Amino acid sequence: MDPADFYSGIVVDTYARLKSSTFDPEPYVRFVQQHGEPALEIGCGDGEPMLDLRAAGLDVDGVDSSADMVARCREKAAERGLPTGVFHQRVESLDLERCYASIYFAGPTFNLLPDDEIASRALRAIRAHLTEDGAALVPLWVPDPTPTRELGVTRSTHDGPDVELRYTPVSELFDLQRRTRVTTARYERITPAGVEVSDREWLIHWHTPSGFRALCLAAGLRVVSLVDDETGAPASEASTAFTGTVTAG
Structure with missing residues (x-):
């Protein structure tokens, strides 16, 4: 999904998502299958793609900063007969009862954190909720100005x-x-x-690849890979859409 479409689809209160495309759950399914369960989706919104992962038999919790979206997600889970834990918390102040082998952001939600300090707190919270052999997936985006x-x-x-x-x-x-x-x-x-x-x-x-690496290092996380989403090659400072996989340092 194009990051611009993701941001035009941000939810307003109890409105449904306004977006031109949907999340493909398969990359997240593969990530969780590779790194293990339980998993945590950060910024789960109204349950996409988290509920699809749940329907695939994966143990996935969700967390979102919007109480309206948490309620909507729980409603959708009930409609589909899917048990799941969904929590109303901000990522920079996560305080959940269990740790996770896989933590991921669905889309470039990390870019919604307003400054480096809050981004650093979020990374430290992720580190605290990872199992020692766990991994987190963080998609990132460097936007252009809107024409x-x-x-x-x-x-x-x-x-x-x-x-x-x-x-x-x-x-x-x-x-x-x-x-x-x-x-x-x-x-x-x-x-x-x-x-x-x-x-x-x-x-x-937004964050540059080098800036993201520095934030991770300070948070006690090790960047295993930082991949340009367009080329599949290691991200360079010129990359505008890239995904980081990080583990406990």
């Missing part, structure tokens, strides 16, 4: 036959020094009963 021609342009999709979801990027601040992109966006949910509107600011904070 000016796209600001003010609405994208839409449907959540069922009578619900239209609209996403409009309104304005943006792009800061190379801070490595942040802050997009002000309008979300609309249109139903026969009326229109719900929510204006939000979404901050993306």
Whole structure:
């Protein structure tokens, strides 16, 4: 899935995801099968792809910072008859009862952590919840500025036959020094009963490969691999989408 589609699909309150593509569960299935169970999905949202992994017979818990999404995930799990643990916590302050052989972010959720300090705390929390032989998968993304021609342009999709979801990027601040992109966006949910509107600011904070390695080292994690998602080769400083696999140091 393209990272831009992932971010246009971020959930607003109890709205369904506005997105143009879905998660492929297979890479996460393979990761968990390789590194073992139990597994933890960070930023599980409303259960995609976590519930598919559960349906495949894998022992996977989920955690998300949105209480609305945790509730929605539990509802979807119940509808599918899937037992699972889903927790309402922030990744930088994880406090779960068990450790995990596999921990992964589904999509570049790590980029939503607003600065290096919180990212460092998140990595330390992951380290504390890994088994000694466990591994974590961290997809990362270096964004471009949103093209000016796209600001003010609405994208839409449907959540069922009578619900239209609209996403409009309104304005943006792009800061190379801070490595942040802050997009002000309008979300609309249109139903026969009326229109719900929510204006939000979404901050993306990115990391270079060398910067991510340094954060991991400080958190007691060892970077086993850092792979460019487009080429499959080791990530370079020019890579804009890459995935890190880390283990306890």
